[in-house]
Amino acid sequence: MTRISILIAGVVLTCGAVSAQKRPVDYVNPLIGTARMGHTFPGATVPFGSVQLSPETDTLSYEVDGAYNKDVYRYCAGYQYEDKSIVGFSHTHFSGTGHSDLGDFLIMPTVGELKLNPGTADDTQSGYRSKFSHDREVSEANYYKVMLDDYNITAELTTSERVGFHRYTFPKTADAHVVFDLKAGIYNYDGKNVWTFVRVVNDTLITGYRQTSGWARTRTVYFAMTFSKPFTSYGRKSYDKPQAYKGFWRKFNQEKNFADLAGRDLTMYFDFDTRENDEVLVKLALSPVSQQNALANLNHEIPHWNFDSVKAAGQDWWNNELSKIDIETISEDDKVNFYTSMYHTFLGPTVYMDANGQYRGLDQENHVADGFVNYTTFSLWDTFRALHPYFNIVQPRRNADMVTSMLAHYDQSVLNMLPIWSHYANDNWCMSGYHAVSVIADAIVKGVYTGDAEKALEACIATSNRVDYEGIGEYIHKGYIPADLNSTSVSSTLEYAYDDWCIAQIAKKLGKEEVYQEYMERAGNWKNVFDERIGFMRPKNSDGEFVKDFDVLDTHGQGFIEGNSWNYSLFIPHDPNALITLHGGKEKFAGYLDSLFTMELPDKYFENTEDISRDGIIGNYVHGNEPSHHVAYLYNYVGQPWKTQKQVRYILNEMYQARPDGLGGNDDCGQMSAWYIFGALGFYPISPGALTYDLGSPLIKRAELNLENGNTFTVVATNQSPDHVYVSRVLLNGTPLKRHYITHKEIMGGGVLEFVMSKKPNKK
Amino acid sequence: MTRISILIAGVVLTCGAVSAQKRPVDYVNPLIGTARMGHTFPGATVPFGSVQLSPETDTLSYEVDGAYNKDVYRYCAGYQYEDKSIVGFSHTHFSGTGHSDLGDFLIMPTVGELKLNPGTADDTQSGYRSKFSHDREVSEANYYKVMLDDYNITAELTTSERVGFHRYTFPKTADAHVVFDLKAGIYNYDGKNVWTFVRVVNDTLITGYRQTSGWARTRTVYFAMTFSKPFTSYGRKSYDKPQAYKGFWRKFNQEKNFADLAGRDLTMYFDFDTRENDEVLVKLALSPVSQQNALANLNHEIPHWNFDSVKAAGQDWWNNELSKIDIETISEDDKVNFYTSMYHTFLGPTVYMDANGQYRGLDQENHVADGFVNYTTFSLWDTFRALHPYFNIVQPRRNADMVTSMLAHYDQSVLNMLPIWSHYANDNWCMSGYHAVSVIADAIVKGVYTGDAEKALEACIATSNRVDYEGIGEYIHKGYIPADLNSTSVSSTLEYAYDDWCIAQIAKKLGKEEVYQEYMERAGNWKNVFDERIGFMRPKNSDGEFVKDFDVLDTHGQGFIEGNSWNYSLFIPHDPNALITLHGGKEKFAGYLDSLFTMELPDKYFENTEDISRDGIIGNYVHGNEPSHHVAYLYNYVGQPWKTQKQVRYILNEMYQARPDGLGGNDDCGQMSAWYIFGALGFYPISPGALTYDLGSPLIKRAELNLENGNTFTVVATNQSPDHVYVSRVLLNGTPLKRHYITHKEIMGGGVLEFVMSKKPNKK
Structure with a gap:
């Protein structure tokens, strides 16, 4: 019924126009x-x-x-x-x-x-x-x-x-x-x-x-x-x-x-x-x-x-806003999913200032946003992954202002911290990591944030050195957060390590070699919680011993937040190759991924999984929560891109349905939807702060990204169909692409990325 | 002990000066x-x-x-x-x-x-x-x-x-x-x-x-x-x-x-x-x-x-600030009392704005005080009587700003009311009347408030017509507040009548004849609650009948606030002559006053008296609360000024003592102390809004009022001594004064007011 109503509205809205053609908003x-x-x-x-x-x-x-x-x-x-x-x-x-x-x-x-x-x-x-x-x-x-x-x-x-x-x-x-x-x-x-x-x-x-x-x-x-x-x-x-x-x-x-x-x-x-x-x-x-x-x-x-x-x-x-990406799709439902996902991604962060530029700061004082739009509602543990990288492509001006808003938050923070999870002039410090640094690094390395990068780096460093916050002191001192001191010691250690890599990227861009070295070292801290004997990330006590009773499947009480060790043991977005090595090499790692997507998770584990419905899980891969959002793309790193293609396409179709109950978990301030947009376009930023996007399997037939810089980046999926989920060839501006990624520069420069689709995997 | 310390401090403060002479502040x-x-x-x-x-x-x-x-x-x-x-x-x-x-x-x-x-x-x-x-x-x-x-x-x-x-x-x-x-x-x-x-x-x-x-x-x-x-x-x-x-x-x-x-x-x-x-x-x-x-x-x-x-x-x-009045006194204690009283009068209303002029308004919004100092803490039921009139002489600039502050309050009031009892961007609506109009009228008729008087009049009129506030609707409709609808019906009727007279004075000054007539009519409403049969103000029900059970001595439950009928039956500051007539003429009225000051108030009534100690009462005259503050001066209106002189001098000496327990009741934001200053100087404004000050018996030997306009008004009490409480002659600028009052213009013009004191009353 609702869809019919919308169609009628669509007709009304376009009356006077030449045709009653549906606009993106009508989807x-x-x-x-x-x-x-x-x-x-x-x-x-x-x-x-x-x-x-x-x-x-x-x-x-x-x-x-x-x-x-x-x-x-x-x-x-x-x-x-x-x-x-x-x-x-x-x-x-x-x-x-x-x-x-x-x-x-x-x-x-x-x-x-x-x-x-x-x-x-x-x-x-x-x-x-x-x-x-x-x-x-x-x-x-x-x-x-x-x-x-x-x-x-x-x-x-x-x-x-x-x-x-x-x-x-x-x-x-x-x-x-x-x-x-x-x-x-x-x-x-x-x-x-x-x-x-x-x-x-x-x-x-x-x-x-x-x-x-x-x-x-x-x-x-x-x-x-x-x-x-x-x-x-x-x-x-x-x-x-x-x-x-x-x-x-x-x-x-x-x-x-x-x-x-x-x-x-x-x-x-x-x-x-x-x-x-x-x-x-x-x-x-x-x-x-x-x-x-x-x-x-x-x-x-x-x-x-x-x-x-x-x-x-x-x-x-x-x-x-929705016309920033014009698409052709296999089905009408895909268009509904795509534009509704875009709609969800543009619901936040929200403008938090008056028409005259005034806003309330974290210090509960009134401020004037001088030369930027102030935003609030930063669900950063979710949105650093895909939403802000997506904004760097389709909403760069807004994303730069979001970075400025976070730096204003930092200026107003008596704790000298960037936002963790902030809304309406407050930080609720929800979830883990200090992922504002990821958003900032991504915006800086991609040239989106053109403000004072030195100051931004200072804010990132200050936040990462807030030793009384959630184990950071121990993390710096020992290289990991001891399990006996913190209930999410492993996931926080992993997330801090990634965030530190982001800080290193800013330092690198600014030519600050010492900071770069320091943070690259911190970025390797994830190794300290990897138990090579069992091949999983595992909580470690202050005495350096891994905890004894440990369940790699359980989401609760094992040292992780909203995820189990199976999923979190893959959370090294900034260094998948080192991760693969530590996991025992490409073959073993591929097997690990295969198991993840195919194993049967006993019900007792599912019952403990937060914020998602059963539909949000594939095997033991949890799409309804965020920590594994990059995982499907890791097949690219073991020479099996067709598995990435298959899994991405499967997730796009299964986890996003054009129904009220069509989402497999919380949309999380647009992160789930941003994942969808990237997935549907055929590429994904597995490690924000890096300049590359891993290729997957596009869902659209054709997409034109009308960029703010005036360029158009077109994605074409030749031979696209519901069962043509595999990519046989990729051409960038007509030239075959010999890698599993494209770069930010290639996108923003405009051009055509062509996926030639096929029913069968190209295993070469 | 404390006095000694102060003396020492006094010495320290003046060291380097020629002598260790005490300054006003040292008292x-x-x-x-x-x-x-x-x-x-x-x-x-x-x-x-x-x-x-x-x-x-x-x-x-x-x-x-x-x-x-x-x-x-x-x-x-x-x-x-x-x-x-x-x-x-x-x-x-x-x-x-x-x-x-x-x-x-x-x-x-x-x-x-x-x-x-x-x-x-x-x-x-x-x-x-x-x-x-x-x-x-x-x-x-x-x-x-x-x-x-x-x-x-x-x-x-x-x-x-x-x-x-x-x-x-x-x-x-x-x-x-x-x-x-x-x-x-x-x-x-x-x-x-x-x-x-x-x-x-x-x-x-x-x-x-x-x-x-x-x-x-x-x-x-x-x-x-x-x-x-x-x-x-x-x-x-x-x-x-x-x-x-x-x-x-x-x-x-x-x-x-x-x-x-x-x-x-x-x-x-x-x-x-x-x-x-x-x-x-x-x-x-x-x-x-x-x-x-x-x-x-x-x-x-x-x-x-x-x-x-x-x-x-x-x-x-x-x-x-204290040097605005230089005095010579009979005793050191008188100086302590005088300057401590002055000190108390300058404790409020208090400045309520930042160094940059910003303040929080009644609407809880931030405002800028444009061209004035914003003040708060207006205890107007108390301070309209003597404190603000006193400010019109010694602090006219501040009092003008206080009026402006009250008008800003009105502008910010969603009830369209002037302050009743306001502090810190709020009105607590404490006590009775709408006495802001008295303060405003007094400042306007005396030329102290030179802002927009039309607007001020509008604010006074709006406040006096706030029909849902404390019986005002009934008061306007019936000419009195019915006792069956309001527990302080008589005192509020009397106070509204006086306040309405004040509004009439503004209208008169602005040449608004119609408004003047309307409010002069309202100003006569006090007659509606005077029961000529018993010679007292008395609560009247909606049906026009006076209430039956009535105790003229009791402060509680009789229709009055902080006073009994004996005291409130004298509260017609704006028309004492009409009051005297209604009370049965000068002789009867003088007897009424004599009784008031000499009768023995049974303990049971005292127990009910609020906010004052036993020391605050003389007979049945209650000095510790405000409604009778003009009463001692009413003898002037029945041709017995020597009784005014005696009572005023007695109150000055008895109710104000240079000891921690020296005040007979709450100082009430300086009102009690302002009464003292006026009394000690020998004149008192019994009806703020009028241009006259009734003469009493000065306590000082000599006082120089160093006015803001550069003039000096000197009060001299010749033959002053503790037992010379009576005034035998008064000379204004050397000319004998044939009236019991002086005018505001005479004070502000500078000059010398000489009281020739005597041990015996001058009954001529």
Whole structure:
């Protein structure tokens, strides 16, 4: 049903044009990944937009009785496809994360009896939520529409960069409400809301802010909200514990029509009279800095009430961004997957500054982004692998600004650290490594970041020497993190070693030989946790002995994070040849890879695997988590590229399906989708910081990369078909390519990369 | 003992000068009012300074088991003279209030075992507090010194406008600490602290902020703190409830040497090695806007470590301000009382903006004070009476800026109201009336406020028509506030009537006849609550009937706030003649006044009287609260000025004593002290908004008012002596004065007002 709706919308959007030909944006289906563990959201946003205006199908508490509520995990993006009710529409969402936050400023239109609690999924009448059906739901890039069945209200959402735009079409009633729940949030729990401040400026304008302490410890989001039609009355419900004295309680009735509100937990409502099909439009602008900036953003971006023009402008913007890669594919579904993946890759990092350039820094002070766009939401453990390298090709200007944003973060860090996992002026230090250095190195060596590289190197070095962080001191001292001191000692050692290699690449580029040598030495530290006797990476204690009880298949308690030793024993992206040698040579290593992809992982191990569904695993290869994202390409290094081709093609087809439940694991802020784009184009950067891309098996028939520098890099897959998964020959600009990789320069210079496809492997 | 210390300090300060003659500042004794209910603080501050750096002798919780803890009332200013221990030194204090807040950033130096809780007064060893003795305590204007007996540490405090400066002289120890308690505060309770954010920038610099919700609902104070000597280590204790997940807890040891802290309730400490008599100096700057502004304030105001020069500069500043009135007195104690009263009057409203002009507004947005100094802490129910009129004579520039500050508050008010009782970008709406209009009217009619008077009038009108505030709607509709709808219906009716008269005065000045007529009519509303049958103001119900059960002596539950009907029945400052007529004529009214001053108030009524000690009452006249502050001067209106003279002189001598327990009630942000100054000079503004000052009985022998306009107004009391309390003649510039008042113009024009004093009343 949804696809049909999108087709109709596509026709509408192009009416007046010569034909109703589908544009890239028309292939985007934001519902992909909204079922199970994809953790994507179906709502409206523009590319890298600050606002992600999307429905919540539940708002569970992160804690129940002070303990983790495992049911909340389903709601990292607020929406689960199988749910039957919608709680409301909030303005901020992560895409594809495995932990969460946000869900700010939840709005829900209702009619009839005023209810200020969300109610339960079982009994929507018990609160303000409403039943809905996918039959009456439309999800497009920058447009979401749904019928709220309990109220006979049609809700439509669109956005500009910093403004969420709602259009609610009401039935005739004297009892229409817009509930504005400032208490609600994603991964909320009692005490997460720190403070809320609201001013009802007049009968159409409300400003304020919401301050939370969750995954982001000290997070404030300001807003300005305006209605197209004056409300007739308004009020609030406070959930705060009463205090023995508060002078300000006494003088006013603060529950009704009181314009000056504050507290920890409060929910507001606005009442309207509506005729049949009356539209109540709401614009809500965000700011990281102030109410005035939010209001300025609102007036700057949408100084009118034309919902359709905002929707169209956002969709045109999407189309422009998606048109950076024009493709021909074997099937329509491939196009849906490709452009939806591109859509997912452009959902973040998000713009985190006001129209006037101000933003809130990590130091909780206001700053001005001087000459760059400030971004936030850096899920770097995920995105260093493919997303940022991909940006270096298709979004180099933005990626340079992302590097600048990370360096600004460093400047503001009292710990003198680059971001680990940062959002909204905070670092939650989630996952492992210090992979900002990978993103920075990749951008520097590829000439994308043209700012102060010396300063960037200094930031990378400072971060890598933060000795009190997650074993770094021991890592520097001993060359590995002792297992008796750290529960993810092996994976962190491996990741630090790779990151150190990245730092060495910057040093090399800057001609800093001493730094280069120092970090190249550190980059070899991975060898210290490789147990040659068993041929696996293995945790080692402070005394230099490998731990005794050790399970190479188990993901938990073995010294690794989100991966087992089988997968992590391949995580030397920066030196596969040395890894192969240590594993016992090419043949043995090829056997290892074969086993990885074909072995049967007993159920007990799968049960322990986080953030992915069973579909995210092939044998013991885990695609749904990131540590093995480069692994399929390692066959190239043992002279068996056809196995790379086969596995890549298999993963592209199996792990990415054009269905709500089509993603095999969390999309992880676009990393999974970026993997798809590279895979579909036929090459992949196994070691960001290096200038090469390993060749795989393209899924497209033809792709034109319209680069920012004006060049076009074309990928052609001759003889492409579903069963022609093998590459018999590769030609670069017509000349046969005698290597298993292409270079960044070759791509950015423009030209044609031709894969000649075949049903049979070319084993020469 | 304290006085001797001050004398010594006086000598030191003037050494090098020709003589050791005492300066006005040397007469200031900040300990006056620190015992019992004066609620003054003994610590260091500069005139109208943003920082009030002063010791806390206890930090009781405002709530115990969710109910009001009546013991906390003693600690409105943090210090009670009879206490035996000091908890620490915090940077913000109200002077003389009857409710409280503040107490930000409490610092306590200790040696030996580290203790992070304050401990108890009974057992100082149980926490970081220390015993102290008044024998080893010095309190001067802008200087406080005390020996912390438990630690053998000498603590000294001084300030600049926005910076608190501490000098701690330690014994030799490897175990010296500076405890930095961000959890502590005045009138704190569980949940009052909203958020705290701290960055340890380096081993001498810390920045951050503290956000509370108490009397001020949404209050944030930023700080930058620097040590003269690097600490060797530091740490914190968090009192926050642990959450099921906080990623950031895992990666660092946040308890020790961790630079990036945040939470609801936390206490920090800094460790030092000290040799014998090592000084550790601490500077802590405040800002209402940001950490950067706090740091800029610090560097702007005290870019060095010379404690003594900051102390001397502040004392010179005080001396300059106090020298605005040069006096000769009958006794030294009178000089102490006079200059200490002046000192108290210059403690607030306080400067509330950064050195760069930025401040936080009522809308919680940052603003720039364009062409004025922004002030906060407007205890207007108290200070409209004498403090602001006094400022119109001795601090007109500041008072004009205070008016501008109140108008900025109005601009930022989403309720379109002027401040009622405002502090730190909040209104707590404490007490009654909308007396900002009195301050504004007085400043306009006296030509002190020269800004946009039309706009000021608009703000006054808007405030007076805020129909949902404290009975204003009913007041406008019925001409009185019905007793069945409001518990302080009579006093509010009376105060609104006076305030409306003030608004009429602005309208008159601006030639707005219609507004003038409207508000003059409202100004007569006091007649609606006067019960001629009993000769008292009396609560009236909605049905127009006076309430039946009524006690003219009781302060509680009778329709009045902080006063009984006996006192409030005289509160028509703007029309005493009409009041006298309604009371039955001059003779009857004089008898009423005689009774007021001489009757014996049964104990049961006294027990109900708030905010004052028994010393604050004469008969049934309550000087310790404000509503009768004009009453002694009403004898002038019944042709018995000698009774005004006698009562004023009696109050001056009895209610103000040069002792810690010398104040008869809360000093109320300088209102009590301003009454004293006027009284001692021999005139008083019974109706701010009018241009006249009623004559009383001067206490001084001679006073020279060195006015900002360059003129000098001299008051001379010829034949002055303790028992010459009556005025036989008054001469203005040598000409006998045939009236009981002088005008503002006469004062500001300069000249000589001579009172010829006598032992006997002049009844002609």
